[in-house]
Amino acid sequence: MAITAQPSTDGQELTIAIQGRFDFGAHQEFRDAYERVSIAPKRYVIDLEGTTYLDSSALGMLLLLRDHAGGDHARISLVNCNPDVRKILSISNFGQLFQIT
Template identity: 80%
Template sequence: MAITSLPSADGQELNIFIEGRFDFGAHQEFRNAYERINFTPKRYVIDLQGTTYIDSSALGMLLLLRDHAGGEHAQIRLIHCNPDVRKILSISNFEQLFHIT
C-alpha cells in the first residue's frame, strides 16, 4: 500500500493516489496526505486506479476527508475505480456523497 498526494499547479486541487489495499492500515498515511499540506485546496481528487481492495474502514476515512473538506459543500471526486471498488461504493450509497467516475 502506498498513498501519495500531489497539488495541482495552481494549488486549487489536491490529488491523492492510493495503491494496493485501502483499509485500516492506511488510516494515518491517508490522513497525512490531506492534513500535512501547506495549502487549503478547494477540490480533492482521489485516484483509485491502483487500489485493489477497499473495506469499511476506508469508507470511513473517505467520510473523514469529506468532513475535513467542508462536509456537504466539499468537492471530492473518486476516479478510476475498478469494478470491485465501484460496487462497494455503490452498495454504500457513496454516489450520494461523492462524484464517482
C-alpha cells in the same frame, strides 16, 4: 500500499493516489496526505486506479476527508475505480456524497 498526495500547480486541487489495499492500515498515511499539505485545496481527487481492495474503514476515512473538506460543500471526486471498488461504493450509496467517475 502507498499513498501519494500531489497538489495542482495553482493549489486549487489535491490529488491523492492510493495503491494496493485501502484498509485500516492506511488510516494515518491517508490522513497525513490531506492534513499535512501546505495548501488549502478547493477540490480533492482520490485516484483509486491502483486500489485493489477497499473495506469499511476506508469508507470511514473517505467520510473523514469529506468532513475535513467542508462536509456537504466538499468537492471530492473518486476516480479510476475498478469494478469491485465501484460496487462497494455503490452498495454504500457513496454516489450521494462523492462524484464517482
